[in-house]
Structure formats: C-alpha cells, structure tokens
Amino acid sequence: MWKTLAVAGLLWAAATQCVHAQSSIALYGIVDTGIAYTNTAASSISAAGASRVSAVTGFGAGDRFGLTGIEDLGGGTRAVFTLENGFSGLTGAALQGGRMFGRQAFVGLDSERFGRVTLGRQYDISYDYLSPFLAWQTFGSIYGAHIGDVDNTFDTFRLDNTVKYQVSPIEGLRAGAIYAFSNQAGGAPDMGFANNRAYSLGLSWKSNGWQAALTWLHLDNPSSSTSGSNPGGAVGGEYTNATSIFYNTGFVTRQNVYGAAISYATQHAVFNFVFTDTLLDYAGAGSLGVRNYEINTRYYVTPALMLGAGYIFTDGSGFVGTGAKAFARGDHPQWHQLDLGAMYLLSKRTDLHVSVLYQRAAADADTVALNVLGPGGEGRTVQVGVVAGLRHRF
Template sequence: MKRTIWPLGLAAGTTLALAPVVQAYGQNSVTLYGVIDAGIGYSNNVAPTLGGVGGHKFQLTSGVGSGSRFGLRGTEDLGGGNAAIFVLENGFSAANGTMLQGGRLFGRQAYVGLSNARLGSVTFGRQYDSVVDFVSPFTSAKQWGTQYGAHVGDADNLYNAFRINNSLKYTSRTWRGFTLGALYGFSGQAAGGSGTGFANDRAWSVGAGYRMGGFSAGAGYLLVNNPSSGNTNGTNLNGAVAGDYIGATNIFYARPVARQAVVAAGAAYQFGQASAGLIYSHSKLDYADRSSFGIHNIEANLSWRLQPALVTGIAAIYSDGFVDGARGIANVATTTHPRWLQINLGTDYSISKRVDLYAAVVWQKAEGGAAAAAIDAVGGPTGAGGRFQIASQFGVRAKF
C-alpha cells in the first residue's frame, strides 16, 4: 500500500511549500484534510460585555457552519488487528488567517494512540469529552443550525466551548450497535493545599451510543473541577481546560467556576427523507462564591431532505435555569428562575461533493428572571434591557 508524506520546507524566500512524496510502506496512511467555512453574519442587540450597550452587528464570519480547520490523520497497521493512530487538527479563521483555540497550533485535536479491532482504542492528548462524542451529533447546531444554534451559553458544552487537555481516552469497538467511551483529563499538578493539587482543573467523562436501523441514541456525563483556575493568572495554567474557559461574552463563565457537571442524552429517528431528534441536558455550575447555577435544556428538531442535495430543518429549544445561594446573577438573571426560548431555522445545499452553501436564522428570547439573551458566537449578549436576539448567517463551505 502507498502512503503520501508531506514534508514542510521553505522555498524561494518565505514561501511555504508542501511537496508530496509517495512511498510504498506496508499498510500505512497519512491523510491531509480540512474545512474552509466563511460567510456573512448579522445579529442585533449585541453588547461587548454583560450589562453594556447593545447594537446591530454585520460581520464577515469564519467557522459558523463548521469550524475552519486543517488536519493530519494517520494510521499504521501493526498486524494482528492492531494499529497506531494519530490526529493533529488546527483551527483557524478564514476571515483573517489567525489560529484559534487560544493560538494553539493544533487546538482542535492533538492525540496519538493504539487501536485493536476487538478491544477498541486508547488515545492520549487534547480530545473531545464523551458528551461531545455521543450527544452533540443529535443537536440541530451540529447538523444544519450552525454555531449560532447552540444552547444558550453552551453551558452543556454540546458545541465544544472547551476541549480536554492532558487526556487519556478509551473508545470501544461497536458491538451490536453499542459503543462505549470514557475520558480522564489530568490537572498536571501534585496534591497540595492553597487551592492547588491533583483535582485542580481536572476532568472526566463517560458515555455510550447506540445505532440500529433508522434509530440512534447517545448519553454522556462530564465533570470538571476548578476549571477557572486555568484562566489568565489562575492557579493552574496547564490543566485539563486551561485557556479554554475564558469567555468574556459567555454569560455563565464570566464568574469564577469551582465545579461544572453536565449530563446529557439525545436520540433521533430517520423515516424516509425526514429525521426527528430530541435532546436533553442538565448543567450545574458551582461558583467560587458558593452560589450555583443549574440549567435544563430541552431541544426538539426536525429536518427534511427535500432533494438529494438540499436539506432544511427547524428546532425549538427551551432552557430552564435555577440560581441557588443568591437572589440572581448580575446582568444574567434578576431572580432565581431565568428562562430562555430559542428557535433555529437552517438549510444546506450541496453544489458539489465538496462544496455547499448554507443559511441559518436563530431567534432567542430571555424570559422570566433572565436578564439577557446570548446567542452563541455572535460576539456578546444582549445589551442592557435587551430581551431578545436574532442572528442570521449565509455561508459557503469547502472541504478537502
């Protein structure tokens, strides 16, 4: 079998050249892949900070439909059903060419490991947790609703608000439709006092998935201890979610978090050219001041493949929040019971095997004790006194 190797070198000044060299070498392969996603977005009532003044916003966007990326995926056959595997995946902005995920070279994924045809795989590195692996594919945001369609604040991490560093991950093979998974992200610190130690910014998760015929389902649990310690000037800048938990415009992470737990489940059924899905998640954030915030998200979605190249969908999301240990959360909730309603509309049209056009409109309203709406990735929550937000996006996506 042949494999393609892409050595990096500088040619003629500062031009970066990729020269493929094909070699015959057993059962090995290295694949270069990627997505380039760009478009035009509009949103209203956007404030740069919680409690700020809101306004209309037009922007050239990158990665709203699918995160722009390039990556290398490799496999080497070791014989006897065993293989060595790796993935290195960079996230970048197609709008300005900069690296995302805090400027990391391979901020989306970076792992290496071993797989066995009967036992599954074990991998080491920066990876997705089990909630993302087993539940997020059922959400409308991951299918056709774009990042704007994520649940309010992405507090359930179903749109990858953060990834897990220093992680050891196991994924079973699929047996009779079932797949199991587990992950542990090390804090990288020795046990000790003063808020540091073995559990300071560590994470772990477990999950399972099932698929048979037109029915599929998944469930997962995620726990992160002291995630805010990985923020700038924190007590552990090399922990499981170090550098990923900084979200100045994320309404739930604007305060130091001592513990975050997420439980989520989803299911879908495909009938003919239509597919219906249902997702539930519960997130609990315990803050450093001993107050806490819990939120239940319920999403129902429906999509239709009107033509082989055209799919359209609609989703409704109800988010029910509860504040404990305080009367509210400044600029987020004025009472102990905030609520949010959200509607996602989206469509996708493939103009070739590798290129598609997509459009989406998301409407979100803050109700009850909720002080602000906050559509994911538009650049900020609603301004002071704002009760709803609308975001729309038209984009083009090329895959290679």
Template sequence: MKKMTAALAVTGAFAGHAYAQSSVTLYGIIDEGITYTNNQAGHSTWQETDGAINTSRFGLRGNEDLGGGLQAIFRLENGFSAANGNLRQGGRLFGRQAYVGLASSQFGTITLGRQYDSVVDYLGPLALTGTQYGGTFFAHPFDNDNLDNDFRVNNSVKFQSPNFRGLQAGALYGFSNDAGDFANNRAYSFGASYAFKGVTVAAAYLQINQNLTTASISNTNGALNGDATFFAGRQRIWGAGVKYSFGPFTTDFVYTTTLLNNALGISAGESGVSGGFGLNGGSARFNNYEVNGRYTLGSPWTIAVGYVHTDGSIDAARPHWDQVNVQAAYLLSVRTQVYLQTEYQHIAQDGLPLGAIISGLPAASTTPNQVAVTLGLRHTF
C-alpha cells in the same frame, strides 16, 4: 467528503521487522458568511462571520497497520479564522485536537492528548449544534453543556470500545498534571450509544474539578486552560438523547443538565460581556431541552429546524431562554454548500443584568431578544 490523501506503502525489513502500510490524510473546513444581527451592544450590525456552522480548520490524521487488527493512529487539528487568518483556541497550533494512540478492531481504541469528552462524542451528534445542520450559532445558551465543543480536555487518556451490534461506549480522564494537587483542574467523562435500525439512544456524563478563588484558572497546566465557558469549582454535565430516522427525515430529542458549584464567572466569549460576566460564588444550573428535525428535499437541498428551551438558576435569578433555529442549505457539489440560516433567542431575565446572546456572536443584546440571519459558504476538503 472527498479527502486529499497521501498514502505511503513501505515494505522491507529492518532488524527482522517488516514495515506495514501507512496513510496520512489532509482534511479541513472553511466556513465564511455575512451576518445581520438586530442588536449587538445596542446596535444593529452587518459583519463577516467565520464559522456560523463550523469554525474553519485543517488537520492531519493517519494510521499505520501494525498487523493482527492493530493500528497506530494520530490526529493533529488546527482551528483558525478564515476572516483574518488568526489562530483560534487561545493561539494553539493544534488547538482543536492533538492525540496519538492504538486502535484494535477487537479491543477498541485508546488515545492520549488533547481530545473531546464523552458528552461531545455521544450526545453531540444528536443536537444540531456542533453539526453541519446548524453548528455554532445553534448552541444552547453560553454553550453551557459544551455540545458545540467550546473546550477540549488536555492531558487526557480516552478509551472507545468497538462497535458491538450497534452498542458503543467510552470514557476519558484528563490529568491535572499538578504534583501537589491531583484534583485541581482535572476532568473525567463516560458515555454510551446504541443504534438499531433507524433509532439511536445515547447518554453521557462529564465532571470538571478546579480549586478557584477568582474567575481565573489557578492550575494552567491542567485539563482545561483558556477555552473554558465557566469558572467554577465543580462543573457537572449529564444528559441523554434519542434519534429516529425514516427515509429522508430525521428527528432528535436531547436533554442535558449543567450544574456548577462555586460558580465565579462566565467567559467573555460566551456571555457577550467585555471582561466576562461575574457570578457570586454560589451554585448555578442549566436544564436544556432540544427538539430538532431535518429533511432532505431531494438532493441537493436540506432543511433543518430546531427549538431549545433552557431553564436557568444563576445567583438569585431564575432566567429561562427560548431559541428557534432554521437552516436551508444547497449543495453546489459534494464538498461545497451555500446556506441561509436564522436564529431567534429570547431570555426571560428575572432581574439578571444580561441580554440575549446567540452563541458565536461577539456581543449580547441590550434587550431580551436577539435575531441573527447569515448567508454563508461552507467548503470541505
């Protein structure tokens, strides 16, 4: 993807120190489309949608060479709706990412700020959701495992190792920033991946702890605030996956489990229910099984197909979901893509008063089925 880069080279001396070469890169994505949905809150709907694949964004990233293989690095990434110009991520200026750190070619990278967790870093590339091959609308139900990056971790320090013959590992800790309650709204995660020839394997874990009595965050200065999918006293996500690429074809299998304790609610944005979907304070579980494949039909065509089965346990119900996703994309240039994609979701409710809801749509279906078809344009810069 072609970048617009401003490179600043400064040489000279000040108090005996030389200033090394620095660079700053402006980048972004604008993704808009027209979506037909068979049922949202009881009605078929035509609407303009922002980010059926990737929500629109722009960002700045930069580095300064400090010598000896060491660099100072930073990233500031904004999320916005191209449909109306509004800020995303709760109105934050740089709600997608905001961090600064040091990167060593020998010892790895350490960064501090608002960042992605290890599940996103290591398992995310193996799922179609969160990538250019399906993105937002291909997320697992409620984005329960956060593979579509619904939330980021504030107040976090993250380490990523160098790539050692295909092996890479990392860990993150998000502070509660609460002097009186160290564990209230904190997060920690770790993960690793190994790539050899056409095979990649990965595994990761994330845990979030909060002290909650209602479906609202009690410590708003902590690791999560305003973009959490679930309201729960403890949330744990773990999983593993494998990728195999041969020639123009790539196939992946990803398994994740999300376990909630003291589960009090699901956000309005992910449940498709105005005001959110309340839970009874017990435990909840989601087991996700995704198999996907993508094929390059000779440049500039790509086809991606995915199937996700999710077993759930919510209150006294045992629902399960099945979702089929298909995308066909055509590159008009290296930076501009036209795509047609469709999603079909079915929920076996087991008495749960919730219809099917494809992630990224504003309202759930009044039936156990929901279908969406999007014709879109995605431009990167």
C-alpha cells in the same frame, strides 16, 4: 559480497513498500466564510447593544485543516494519530488560543478486539456522543448552540492531558471514558492533583434508524484555567468568552453535566431530542442548575437540498449570588431559542448555507446571548441573527 548487498537492498525496499502499503496519512479541512446580521450585539452583557453586519467565518463548521494517519501493526491493531488546526478564514490567524493544533492533537492504538485508546488534546465524551443530535451541528450554525454553552455541547473548551478509551463490544453499541489530568502535584484540595481535572463517561447505540446516547462530564475547579492558578490543567485557558454568561459570574469549583439524546431517521428526515442537565457550584456563592431541552428535525427535500428547524428551551434555577444579577433578576431565568437552517450542495464538497436564529429571555432572565454572536447587551431581551455563506471541505 556484492550479491549479498544487492539482495539485502531488495529486501529492504520490499519491506519499505509493504509498510507504506499498510499505512496512510490524509490531509483534510474546511473553509467556511460568509456574512452575518444581528439586531443587537455588544462586548459584554452590561454594555450597550447595537445592530451589526459583519464578515464571519467558521460559523457553519469551524475552519480547520488537519492530518490524520494510521499504521497497521498487525494482529488487528493499528497506531493512529490526528493533528488538527483551527484558523480564521478571514485573517488566517490560529484559533483556540493561538495553538498550532488547537482543535485536536492525539496519538493512540486502535484494536479490533480491545478497543481504542488515545492520548493528548481531545473532545470530551459528552461532546463526542451528543453532537450528532444537535441542531447547530447538523444543519445550523455555531450561533445556534445552547445559551452560554454551559453543557459544553458546542465544545467551548476541549480537554488537555487526556486519556480516552472507547470500545464497541457488540455491533451498534459504543462505550467511552476519558480522564484529563490537572498535571499538578498533590497538595491542598483546591491546589493539588484535582485542581482543574476532568473525567467523562458515555454510551451510544444505533439500530434500524434509531440512535440514542447517555453521557456524564465532571470538572473540578475549571475556572482555575483562566484565573491563573492552573492554566495547564485539563481545561487549557478556554473556559470563558463573552457569551459564557454562566461561567463569567464567579469562580466555578465544580461542574457536572448529564446528557441524554434519542433520534429516529426515515428515508428523507431525521428527528432528534436532546436533554442536558448542568450543575455549577460557585466558590462561596451557591450553585446554579441549567437544563436544556432541544428538539430538532432536518428534511432532505432533494439529495442536494436540506432544511432544518430546531427549538431549545433553557431553564435555570437556584443561583442568586451577585454575579447572577448580570443575567437574571431572580433565581429562575429561562430562554427560548429557535434555529432554522438550509443547505444546498453545489457538489459533494461545496455547499451554500443559511441560518436564522431567534432567542428570547423569559421569566427572570435579563439578557440574551446567542452563542459567539452575542451577547445582546444591557436591557436587550430579544436577539435575532441571520447568516449566510459558502463552505468547502477537502
């Protein structure tokens, strides 16, 4: 009997070691802090603006720590998970509404043959596929995202209650889809299962230095996440902030975001063009169209030194409701924005970086609002920001 128990114990130990050998869990993160200056900043677009020098954190890449893991299930299939926390490197406080894992929290299956399906709190497909082309993401700072983040390419909100599917049928081609549930029972059109839901589609392609992407994001009643009628839906209470000037003007009943991007990389440089077209429908107050045109480039002077420059033209049209008067005096507001950045690698995981940002209101626009850093305040039509800091990845 003792021999039988000994053999069983050895077999169990061998099996346990085998499972551990086929599985892995990794801890990762970013801490990014520095100093920022802006010529004008205010608590809202109607408040008085003033210059400010402040300690800042997460401006190059949001502070975070996370756990990600895989388990080999055999036959080319793996179980996967990610739990990612966002925090302030200045105070240690949790971000994303105080969530423990507010940046990402999902579990899923990944198959070499059938693709990858994940469930939980995740980025929408538009952000996944467009972010590699954006100036703020590749060389700049979070303050250099598109004004108001109306296209969610800064990811002001992530999507809760989501099912995401991605597949790569041939090398270089990827397709994805996401559906985020409202988690409400059926009922009236504005209070049933479609109240605060979202879905998104995307397609990306890579080949011989070229990259391209096409995306679409749709949301129903996203404002109900902050109005109180359904904060537990797809958009979990993160739909608005001080610089979300287009969301703050009224209750958004429907939002559609169409995106396209193309990129070409040489040995030392990358050139990107990004276009997004967003349509917001407001309850009882018409609609607003916002188109962003972004061109940017980054150049590697040496393997350790990168320089970047980008220009964004934002063209709005259509909305003349009461709320629109907060940011425009007519139905055709425009903004020009310049993003400049530099990064110097002290090591593979630590870098120094600096960004200079300039935004100017034009045509019918009455205000400026650099992402997160602003808004500029009442009567201000030019806003400048300069930020510099130290970033460490682990």
